[in-house]
Amino acid sequence: MEDFLEGLPMKGFGSKQQGSCILSEVPSCRPVSRGESTAENNVLSEKLDDLQRLIGECVSGFLTMTLGRLDSEIRQSLGKIVELLALDRGFVAQFLVAEKRMVCTHCYQALGSKSVVTCCEITIPPWVIQKIGHRECVTFSHLADLPEEAEQARAYFRSVGTRSHISLPLEIDGEMIGCLSLENTRSGIDWPEAVVSTLKPLADVFALSLERKRKSLEFLEKIRFETLLADLSARFVQLEPYEIDGHIEKSLEVIGQFFQADRCAILEANLDERNVHVTHAWYAGGLDRVSSDINLAEYFPWSYERLVEDGQVIKISSLKELPPEAEKDRESSAAMGVKSKFNIPLFMGKQIGHILILSNLKIERQWPEDYVPRLRLIGEVFVNALLRKQAYSELTARQRELSERMRFENLLADISARFVKLDPAEVDRAIEQAFEMIGRHFGADRCGLVQSHPDDSVTVTHAWYDEGLVRISSTINLKDLFPWSFERIFVCGECVRVVTILDLPAEAETDRETYTAMGIRTSLSIPVPVGKRIHHVIAFQNITREQCWPEEYIPRLRLIGEVFINALMRKDIQEDLMNSYEEVRELKEKLQVEAEFLRSEIRSSRNREEIIGQSEALSKVMLQVEQVAPTDTTVLICGETGTGKELVAQAIHDSSLYRDKLMVKVNCASLPATLVESELFGREKGAYTGALTRQIGRFELADGSTILLDEIAELPLELQAKLLRVLQENTFERLGSPKTIKVHVRVIAATNRNIFEEVKKGNFREDLYYRLNVFPITVPPLRDRVDDIPMLVWAFVHEFCEKMGKQVSKIAKRDMAALQQYSWPGNIRELRNIIEHAVIVSSGGVLPVKLPKDSSRDVSWCRSLEEVESQHILNVLRHTGGRIKGDGGAARILNMIPSTLNSRMKKLGITLRDEKDEISS
Numbered sequence: 001m002e003d004f005l006e007g008l009p010m011k012g013f014g015s016k017q018q019g020s021c022i023l024s025e026v027p028s029c030r031p032v033s034r035g036e037s038t039a040e041n042n043v044l045s046e047k048l049d050d051l052q053r054l055i056g057e058c059v060s061g062f063l064t065m066t067l068g069r070l071d072s073e074i075r076q077s078l079g080k081i082v083e084l085l086a087l088d089r090g091f092v093a094q095f096l097v098a099e100k101r102m103v104c105t106h107c108y109q110a111l112g113s114k115s116v117v118t119c120c121e122i123t124i125p126p127w128v129i130q131k132i133g134h135r136e137c138v139t140f141s142h143l144a145d146l147p148e149e150a151e152q153a154r155a156y157f158r159s160v161g162t163r164s165h166i167s168l169p170l171e172i173d174g175e176m177i178g179c180l181s182l183e184n185t186r187s188g189i190d191w192p193e194a195v196v197s198t199l200k201p202l203a204d205v206f207a208l209s210l211e212r213k214r215k216s217l218e219f220l221e222k223i224r225f226e227t228l229l230a231d232l233s234a235r236f237v238q239l240e241p242y243e244i245d246g247h248i249e250k251s252l253e254v255i256g257q258f259f260q261a262d263r264c265a266i267l268e269a270n271l272d273e274r275n276v277h278v279t280h281a282w283y284a285g286g287l288d289r290v291s292s293d294i295n296l297a298e299y300f301p302w303s304y305e306r307l308v309e310d311g312q313v314i315k316i317s318s319l320k321e322l323p324p325e326a327e328k329d330r331e332s333s334a335a336m337g338v339k340s341k342f343n344i345p346l347f348m349g350k351q352i353g354h355i356l357i358l359s360n361l362k363i364e365r366q367w368p369e370d371y372v373p374r375l376r377l378i379g380e381v382f383v384n385a386l387l388r389k390q391a392y393s394e395l396t397a398r399q400r401e402l403s404e405r406m407r408f409e410n411l412l413a414d415i416s417a418r419f420v421k422l423d424p425a426e427v428d429r430a431i432e433q434a435f436e437m438i439g440r441h442f443g444a445d446r447c448g449l450v451q452s453h454p455d456d457s458v459t460v461t462h463a464w465y466d467e468g469l470v471r472i473s474s475t476i477n478l479k480d481l482f483p484w485s486f487e488r489i490f491v492c493g494e495c496v497r498v499v500t501i502l503d504l505p506a507e508a509e510t511d512r513e514t515y516t517a518m519g520i521r522t523s524l525s526i527p528v529p530v531g532k533r534i535h536h537v538i539a540f541q542n543i544t545r546e547q548c549w550p551e552e553y554i555p556r557l558r559l560i561g562e563v564f565i566n567a568l569m570r571k572d573i574q575e576d577l578m579n580s581y582e583e584v585r586e587l588k589e590k591l592q593v594e595a596e597f598l599r600s601e602i603r604s605s606r607n608r609e610e611i612i613g614q615s616e617a618l619s620k621v622m623l624q625v626e627q628v629a630p631t632d633t634t635v636l637i638c639g640e641t642g643t644g645k646e647l648v649a650q651a652i653h654d655s656s657l658y659r660d661k662l663m664v665k666v667n668c669a670s671l672p673a674t675l676v677e678s679e680l681f682g683r684e685k686g687a688y689t690g691a692l693t694r695q696i697g698r699f700e701l702a703d704g705s706t707i708l709l710d711e712i713a714e715l716p717l718e719l720q721a722k723l724l725r726v727l728q729e730n731t732f733e734r735l736g737s738p739k740t741i742k743v744h745v746r747v748i749a750a751t752n753r754n755i756f757e758e759v760k761k762g763n764f765r766e767d768l769y770y771r772l773n774v775f776p777i778t779v780p781p782l783r784d785r786v787d788d789i790p791m792l793v794w795a796f797v798h799e800f801c802e803k804m805g806k807q808v809s810k811i812a813k814r815d816m817a818a819l820q821q822y823s824w825p826g827n828i829r830e831l832r833n834i835i836e837h838a839v840i841v842s843s844g845g846v847l848p849v850k851l852p853k854d855s856s857r858d859v860s861w862c863r864s865l866e867e868v869e870s871q872h873i874l875n876v877l878r879h880t881g882g883r884i885k886g887d888g889g890a891a892r893i894l895n896m897i898p899s900t901l902n903s904r905m906k907k908l909g910i911t912l913r914d915e916k917d918e919i920s921s
Contacts, residue, residue, distance in 0.1 A: 047084060047085060048192075048194055048195065048198065050084060051081070051084060051085065051195065051198050051199075052198050054080055054081065054084055055081075055198055055199070055201060055202050058077045058080070058202055058205070059201055059202060059205045061073065062205045062206075062208075062209050065209070067212070067213050067216055070209055070210075070213055071105075071106060074092060074106045074206060074209070074210075075106050075107070075108055077202065077206075078090040078091065078092070078106065078107070078108040079108040081182065081199075081202075082108050082110050082182065083110065085182070085195075087110065087182050087183065087184050087189075088109070088110050088183060088184050088185040088186060089107065089108060089109045089110060089182075089183050089185070090107070090108050090180075090181065090182045090183070091104050091106060091107035091108070091122055091181050092104070092105055092106040092107070092170070092178060092179070092180055092181075092206055092210075093105065093122070093124050093178050093179050093181065094170075094177060094178035094210065095176065095177055095178055101123075101124075102123075102124040102129050102132075102178065102179070103123070103124075104122035104123070104124075105178075105210075107122060121160070122160070123156070124167075124179065125150075125152055125153035125156045125157075126152065126153075127149065127150040127152065127153040128153055128167055128179070131167075132167060132169045132176055132178075132179045133176050135169050135171060135176065136169070137166065137167065137168050137169070137196055138165070138166065138167040138179075139165065139166040139167075139191045139196070140164065140165055141164050141188040141189055141190045141191070142163065142164065142188040143157060143158060143162075143163070161185040162183045162184075162185060163183075163184050163185055163186065163187055163188050163189075164183065164184040164187070164188045164189040164191075165181065165182070165183045165184075166181065166182050166183075166191050166196065166199075167179045167180070167181040168180045168181075168196070168199055168200060168203040169203070170203055170204075170206055170207035170210065171203075171204065171207055172207050172208065172211045177207055177210065177211060177214075178207070178210065179203075180199065180202065180203040180206055182199075224258075225258065225371065225374065226374070228254060228255075228258060229374055229377065229378050232251045232254065232255075232378055232381070233378065233381050235247055235251070236381055236382075236384075236385045239385065241388065241389045241392040241393070244385045244386065244388070244389045245280060245389075247385075248266065248280045248382050248385065248386070249280050249281070249282055251378070251382070252264040252265065252266065252280060252281065252282040253282040255358070255375075255378070256282050256284070256358065259342075259358055259367075259371075260360075260365075261284075261342075261358040261359060261360055262283070262284040262287060262359060262360050262361040262362060263281065263282070263283050263284065263287060263357070263358070263359045263360075263361065264281070264282045264356075264357070264358050264359075265278050265280060265281035265282070265290070265356075265357050266278075266279050266280040266281070266354055266355070266356060266357075266379070266382055266383075266386075267279065267296065267354060267355040267356075267357060268353065268354055269297075269304075269307075269308045269352055269353060269354060269355060271308060271309075271351060271352070274297050274304070275295050275297055276295065276296040276297040276300075276304060276308070276355070277292050277293065277294060277295060277296060278290050278291075278292045278294075278296070279292065279354075279386075280382075284361075287361065290336070299328070299329075299332035300328070300329045300332055300333075301328055301329070302322075302323075302325055302326035302328065302329045303326070303329050303343060307343055307345045307352065307355055308345065308352045308355075309352075311345050311347070311352055312345070313342075313343065313344050313345070313372055314341065314342070314343040315342055315343075315367045315369065316340055316341050316342075317340050317364055317365060317366050317367065318339065318340060318364045319333055319334060319338075319339065319340075336361075337361040338359050338360070338361060339360050339361060339362070339363060339364045340359065340360045340363075340364050340365050340367070341357060341358065341359040341360070342357070342358040342359070342367040343355055343356070343357045343358075344356045344357075344372060344375050344376050344379060345376075346376060346379040346380055346382075346383050347380070348383060348387070353383060354379065354382070354383050354386075356375060356376070356378075356379035356382075407441070408441060408553065408556070409556070411437060411438070411441055412556055412559070412560050414437075415434045415437065415438075415560060415563065416560070416563050418430055418434070419563055419564075419566075419567045422567065424570075424571045427567050427568060427571045428462060430567075431449065431462045431564050431567065431568075432448075432462050432463065432464055433464075434560070434564070435447050435448055435449070435462065435463065435464040436464040438540075438557070438560070439464050439466070439540065442540065442547075442549075443542075443547065444466075444540045444541065444542055444547075445465075445466045445469060445541060445542050445543040445544055446463060446464065446465045446466060446469055446540075446541050446543070447463065447464055447538070447539060447540040447541070448460050448461075448462055448463025448464060448538070448539060449461050449462040449463070449536060449537070449538055449539075449561070449564055450478060450525075450536065450537040450538075450539055451535060451536050451537075452479075452486075452490060452534075452535050452536075456479070457477040457479060458477060458478045458479040458486055458490075458537075459474050459475065459476065459477065459478065460472050460473075460474055460476075460478070461474065462564070469543065481510070481511075481514040482510070482511045482514055483510055483511070484504075484505075484507055484508035484510065484511045485508070485511050485525060486537075489525055489527045489534070489537055490527070490534050490537075493527055493529065493534055494527070495524070495525065495526050495527065495554055496523070496524070496525040497523075497524050497525075497549050498515070498520075498522055498523045498524075499522050499546060499547070499548055499549075500521070500522065500546055501515050501516065501521070518543075519543050520541050520542070520543060521542050521543060521544070521545060521546050521547075522541070522542040522545075522546050522547045522548075522549075523539065523540065523541045523542070524539065524540045524541075524549040524554075525537050525538075525539045525540075526538050526539075526554055526557055526558050526561060527558075528558055528561035528562055528564075528565055530562075530565055530569075536561065536564075536565050538557060538558075538560075538561040538564070611644065611647050611648070611651060612788065612791050612792050612795050613785055613787075613788030613791055613792065614787065614788065614791070615780075615784075615785040615786075615787045615788045617780035617784050617785055618780065618785055618788060621648060621777060621778075621779060621780070622651070624775075624777050625648060625651050625652050625655065625777070626655065628652060628775045628777075629651075629652045629653075629654075629655035629656045630655070630656065630657065631656075632657075632746050633774050633775050634727060634746075634747045634748070634749070634771065634772055634774045634775070635649075635652060635747075635748045635749070635774070635775045635776075635777060636712075636748075636749050636750075636751075636755075636772045636773050636774070636775070636776045636777070637649060637748065637749065637750040637751075637776075637777045637778075637779060638750075638751055638752075638754075638755070638776060638777070638778045638779070639750075639752060639778060639779030639780070639781070640752055640779075640781045640827055641752045641826070641827065641829070642782075642826050642827035642828050642829030642830060643779040643780070643781055643782070643827045643828060644779060644827075644828055645710070645750040645752075645779050646665070646708065646710060646750065648777060648779055649663070649665075649706075649708045649748045649750060650663060650708075652706070652748060653705075653706040653708075653746075653748070656706060656746065658704065658705045658706050658746060661704060661705035661706075662705060663702075663705060663706045663707070663708060664698050664701050664702035664705065664706070664707045664708070665707075665708045665710065666679070666680065666698050666707065666708065666709055666710065667710045667711055668709060668710065668711045668712055668713075668714045668715045669710075669711035669714040669887070669888075670711075676715065676716060676719055677719055677722070677735055678691070678695065678697065678735045679697065679698060680697050680698050680699055680719070680722075680723070681697040681699060681700075681722065681732045681733070681734055681735060682694075682695055682696045682697030682699075682700055682734040682735065682741075683695050683697075683734055683735040683736055684734055684735065684736035684737045685736075686736065687734075687735045687736025687737075688735070688736070691735075691736070696734075697732075697734065699726060699732060699743055699745055700734075700741060700743060702743070702745045703743040703744060703745060704743075704744055704745075705745065705746070706745070706746045706747075706748060707745050707746070707747055707748070708748045708749075708750065709723075709747065709748070709749045709750070710750045710751075711750070711751060711752070712749040712750065712751050712755075712772065713751045713753040713755055713758055713763070713764060714887060717763070717764075717765065720764065720765045720768045721765065721768075723768060724765065724767060724768045724771060726743075726745070726747075727747060727768075727771045727772075728771070730742055730743055730744060730745070731743075747772075749772045755769055755772075755773075756769070781824065781827050782824040782827040782828055782830075782831060783823050783824050786820045789816075789819055789820050789831070790816060790820075792828065792831060793811065793816070793819060793831070793835060794811075796831070796832050796835040796836070797811075797835060797839060797847060800835065800836050800839040800840075801839060804839060804840070806839060806842060807845060808839060808842055808845060808846070808847045809845045809846075810845055810846045810847070811846070811847045811849065812846060812847075812849075815847070815848075815849035818849065818851055819831070819849060819851070822851050825879070834849070834850075834851065835847075837850070838850065866908065869904075869908065870908040870909075870910060873890070873894070873901075873904070873905060873908065873910060874910060876890045876893055876894060877890050877910070877912075879893075880893065882912050884898050884901060884902070885898045
């Protein structure tokens with residue numbers, strides 16, 4: 001308040017008194033002026049008891065009032081007082097410290113009053129503000145009662161029709177926050193001291209309520225500001241570098257609008273060069289932008305020292321607050337239209353690298369001190385983002401440089417590789433092709449190989465010229481045209497780099513004339529020594545533009561020059577050895593082909609080492625494996641149980657691009673329904689009861705490899721949607737985590753069911769089925785691979801004999817025939833078990849084979865339908881081990897309700913005995 005009143009003229013007033021308790025003892029207000037008694041005075045005195053009662057009711061109502069009803073209740077209270085006292089209007093005005101003025105916030109206008117003004121039209125004259133600021137009540141019965149120094153106030157009251165007026169200060173802990181005013185526009189009124197004292201408690205209650213509302217709004221404003229900062233900070237977490245500048249300017253706009261500033265910007269400071277310029281800024285509509293080329297340190301030297309050198313915050317509400325030594329800053333601020341500003345230095349380590357500025361160009365205002373740490377924090381978020389962008393730019397430039405260097409190295413490697421086994425007849429043409437590649441890489445117009453001869457002449461032997469350039473004859477002696485250059489090259493062994501003709505010294509006048517005559521603008525000549533002598537030079541020239549040749553490329557270019565020279569020297573020797581070399585080359589190529597073929601066979605045999613057989617049905621499957629393996633296509637493997645679906649999946653993986661990584665296998669049927677999701681997609685610690693640790697899922701484990709989902713038909717419906725998303729988008733979330741994980745996994749699914757039938761029954765999602773059924777492979781049952789049975793039998797015999805230390809060298813033909821005629825409901829798994837049993841019981845060199853009864857071939861035409869039904873149920877029960885209910889149970893296989901199956905078994909006399917589920921009939 002004291003700062004607020006500094007700018008107002010004050011004469012003859014004492015110091016501000018201390019505040020007092022609002023509801024207990026009410027200090028008396030000193031009226032500024034008092035008119036003569038009028039008839040209305042008696043009226044007000046007569047209504048004093050009613051006024052006291054009304055004030056009491058209003059005061060008690062405000063004690064428990066919610067903030068939402070506060071404004072309307074203040075207006076209602078004003079209305080009741082105005083009507084009770086037969087006045088024309090009443091209002092409450094509050095100080096706006098930021099804008100250094102007092103404005104009307106609540107008002108009531110009586111019907112039929114002489115002068116009608118709106119709430120926004122009511123203002124408080126400076127003279128009244130001074131009195132209120134010193135805890136004085138302002139009263140006058142007539143305009144003529146106002147003192148001479150209140151002439152401006154008298155003119156204002158006359159303009160709004162005020163004839164009589166009273167203003168009581170609103171006080172909180174000694175601070176004046178506003179005033180309660182009552183006015184009459186019809187006639188003058190004398191304000192009795194008792195009326196003033198009676199109104200004072202209501203003014204205090206208004207002050208308390210308004211302060212409570214202000215603090216609540218201030219708290220909500222801070223919450224909104226913290227939310228805003230959190231939102232702005234979150235935006236910069238995963239921003240791409242190219243998005244940073246745009247997001248910073250959008251954030252500056254949000255901050256500027258939050259603080260009702262006209263301009264909000266980030267400045268970059270360079271302490272070494274004493275330079276400050278704008279990098280990012282937001283301007284309110286219609287404001288001119290400050291050029292980023294302007295060095296603001298020159299226009300604001302005082303601010304520069306405080307901000308950049310001392311690291312101090314500058315908070316200027318008015319340019320008058322600037323000290324005398326900041327005259328240059330004051331002039332620059334005035335020239336730019338700045339009336340108040342808020343500057344916060346931002347640290348990079350221990351130095352100030354950037355400044356966050358807020359400024360107002362329309363009004364003078366106060367800036368909130370308590371927002372400085374949070375504004376500095378968001379400013380540092382901006383700075384860190386800019387540093388990240390700068391690091392990214394430097395990294396990109398470095399990567400570009402490394403990429404260019406790598407491209408050059410690859411070019412040299414490619415050129416060098418061409419000369420390893422080059423035919424002598426192709427050397428000359430290869431050298432000129434290599435020069436073309438190098439010339440185009442560096443953007444040269446022509447380049448070539450220059451050689452000195454025993455007769456002391458220097459000529460071009462190999463060269464490349466860009467389109468439209470005239471070739472230099474190989475008969476021209478270049479030493480006569482470039483005497484200074486070739487002396488430096490052949491005698492001193494130095495490189496000669498000419499970026500511009502002006503680089504040539506005075507003694508190189510002949511060279512300069514030749515450069516001018518030939519139109520050469522830049523050149524690079526690199527001597528290539530052989531042993532201790534120099535006979536060759538590789539030269540690059542530009543006709544169309546000047547070019548700076550990188551120093552670091554010279555050693556590599558000299559190396560490629562040595563490759564050319566070695567190739568030319570080798571050319572003479574190789575002509576005599578061409579025949580023998582050709583033979584060696586042919587043998588080498590043959591060996592390479594054979595080695596590649598052998599490697600291919602090894603890979604193929606490795607893929608097939610566990611898949612035994614040569615039948616047509618198996619060959620078709622292996623052909624499909626070879627076709628789909630090199631791709632990333634999803635594969636669906638179908639087949640009966642025991643047919644080797646997992647081996648087929650392994651063969652696909654071993655022949656794929658992921659052969660060097662482990663294939664992750666998941667048996668969907670073996671996982672409990674409650675744990676399937678966490679097993680497949682992982683979980684966070686505490687995701688559910690018992691999840692004591694964080695666990696990655698099988699899909700995350702299989703990233704960059706293959707995952708086999710065996711028994712896919714057993715996957716619960718609720719997880720099929722999540723699996724579908726993985727197949728479509730390659731993304732999922734761990735259980736208990738909102739973070740999306742992206743993986744690249746090749747999916748192979750396997751099942752022994754007819755999934756299409758499961759789709760019809762509603763047990764499997766149709767969209768997931770079509771996603772999985774991109775490349776279906778059906779593994780044939782063993783009964784369709786009769787030709788493979790002998791190979792499989794002997795493979796299992798050798799395996800088990802080796803494990804058990806037995807010798808079996810013979811299998812009876814009738815036994816082998818029986819093995820081939822058996823229907824094999826358990827397929828290869830059943831065959832393996834039978835062979836293992838036979839090896840265990842074998843005692844000689846002949847394998848004793850004992851097959852179970854083949855129920856599929858046991859058909860009796862004289863049996864009744866009931867007997868056939870009973871036998872079929874018995875066979876199914878034996879197959880399920882006596883299990884009736886659940887997945888894989890007899891009821892599911894027979895497509896019957898378990899209770900119906902139990903009734904049918906009871907009727908047919910089929911019972912399960914003991915606890916071992918022994919079946920009898």
